[in-house]
Amino acid sequence: MSAGVEAADVLRLSKEFFDRTVAPNAAAWDHAQDMDEKIAGLLGAQGLLVPSLPEQAGGRGFDMDVLGRFNEQAGRACGSVRNLIGVQGMVAHALQRWAKPPLRDRWVPRLAAGEVYGSFALTEPHSGSDARAAATVAERRGGSVVLNGEKSWISFAARAGVFLVFARLEGHVAAILVERDTPGVHVTPQGDLLGLRASHLAAIRFDGCEVPAEHVVAQGPLAFDAVATAALDHGRFSTAWGSVGLAAACLDASLERAATRQQFGTPIGDHQLVARMITRMVCAVDSARMQCEAAARARDSSDRDAVRRTLIAKYVASENAFAVASDAVQMHGAYGCSAQSSVERHLRDAKIQCVIEGTSQIQETQIGQLTLTSWRAAQRRAEALAPSQNGR
Ligand SMILES: Cc1cc2nc3c(=O)[nH]c(=O)nc-3n(C[C@H](O)[C@H](O)[C@H](O)COP(=O)(O)OP(=O)(O)OC[C@H]3O[C@@H](n4cnc5c(N)ncnc54)[C@H](O)[C@@H]3O)c2cc1C
Incomplete structure (x- = not known):
């Protein structure tokens, strides 16, 4: 679905949902560390839990621009709901693309409908950033695969019905789907x-956990890049736009505070140093959104620079969101330091955006390396095209 009339209608519908059903509950869910279980199903019933899936798979066929704006709405309302949309999308898209039809057809529609939560289980107690060093192992036994190891800090694992687990199989990191009720x-x-407190994080231990060999979604030297890297790329895009939404919510709250809170006989926004904070916030929100739009354009046109553009968007948007949320708390004073304000929660959630999905x-490191690599490739192309010095 492109950003035409139909997309505008769907985004109006989703905004209404986030404004009415999600935003007013976000603080309570954060406090209770418990999101209303019905949210996944309510989104799923409208094709909005994994909206970038095709309609026949339970999505809305969103293109990247519309998907981005949808994630911005979610991030504005509640970080954990945005995280749910991101993670569910990572698992569902990986299965849609790589799983064999019986496995794909069994789980993708249920994930899209929100009948079941999916978790993306990559991080381990001893491997986080260095994700390829995962120590969880899988061994073939007859027609099965047996897993041993441990994953940690896995979003929605406390609720999930299926886990997409990355484990070492025959020398390479493979992606394996494990159903929650599997023995072991x-x-x-x-x-x-600190933040995203309604994201139901959990550690998962696999003790001789035996799954059918058909549950191996991808294996071999390319499996990690094909499945994990692509899923993280999807997750980063969601996190980037969600961070823009979070920062925009902080800006809105701060503008209201600047206009209504009086100190020294005038609204605080009239003080130049407060106005400067507003300037910093507006610039940070706008520049992050521009990076996200550039990433969406690159992804929609299958540009070879799309991965780097998404990395830049996630990096800029998450760091900017943290800076904006920090200024928002500052502008709200003591009230901003309390859980009565929304900006206190946004500041905690913003820090998490700078940690997850890389x-x-x-x-x-990656943006610098990729930029240098493409510069070198462009140089080589230019040299190959230039007339030879000797030939003159
Ligand atoms: C709320 C939340 C939800 C999460 N959900 C999931 C999930 O659903 N699935 C999942 O698999 N994981 C999840 N994670 C885990 C997350 O992906 C990891 O925390 C993240 O990848 C960082 O790994 P780490 O925590 O082990 O930190 P480490 O890798 O130990 O890093 C610690 C510090 O060292 C720095 N560092 C490490 N290596 C380098 C380097 N080469 N160069 C420079 N600096 C470096 C890091 O930037 C960081 O500042 C979640 C985490 C949180 C907080």
Whole structure:
């Protein structure tokens, strides 16, 4: 679906949903560390839980521009709901693209409908940024695969019905789908996080957990890049736009505060140093949104630069969101430091955006390396096209 009339209608519908059903509950869910279980099903019933899937798979066929704006709406309302949309999309798209038809057809429609939560289980206690060093192992046994190992900090694992697990199989990291009720699966909730507190994080231990060999979604030397890297790319795009939404919500709250809070006989926005904070916030929100739009354009046109553009968008948007949320708390004073304000929650959630789907430091490394690689390739192309010096 392109950004035409139909897309505008769907985005109006989704905005209404986030404004009425999600935003007013976000603080309570954060406090209770427990999102209303019905949210996934309510989104799924409208094709909005994984809206970038084709309609026949339970989505809305959103193109990247519309998907981005949808994630911005979600991020504005509630970080954990935005995280749910991101993670569910990572798992559903990976299965849609790589799983064999029986496995794909069994799980993708249920994930899209929100009948079941999916988790993307990559991180382990001893491998986070260095995800390829995963120590969870899988061994073939007859027509089965047996998993042993542990994953940690996995979003929605405390609720998930299926886990897309990355484990070492025959020398390479493979992607394997594990159903929650498989014997040998042990889930331990991990609560009391700084932010995204309604994301039902958990550790998962696999103790001789045996799954049918058909549950191996991808294996071999290219499996990690094909499945994990592509899913993380999808997750980053969602996180980037969600961060824009979070920052925009902080800006809105701060504008209202600047106009209504009086100190020294005048609204605080009249003080130049407060106006400067507004300037910084507006510039940070707008520049992050521009990076996200550039990433959406690159992805929609299958540009070879799309991965790097998405990395830049996620890096800029998450770091900007943290800076904007910090200024928003500052502008709200003591009230902003309390859970009565929305900006306090946004600041905690913003820090998490700089850690998930690759930390800011990993992105700084990757963006630099990819930029240099494409510069070198462009140089080589230019040299190949230039008339030879000797031939003159
Ligand atoms: C709320 C939340 C939800 C999450 N959900 C999921 C999920 O659904 N699935 C999943 O698999 N994981 C999930 N994670 C885990 C997340 O992906 C990892 O936390 C992240 O990849 C970083 O790994 P780490 O925590 O082990 O940090 P580490 O890798 O130990 O990094 C620690 C610090 O060292 C820096 N660092 C590490 N290596 C380098 C380097 N080469 N150069 C420069 N700096 C470096 C990092 O940037 C960071 O500042 C979640 C985490 C959180 C907080």
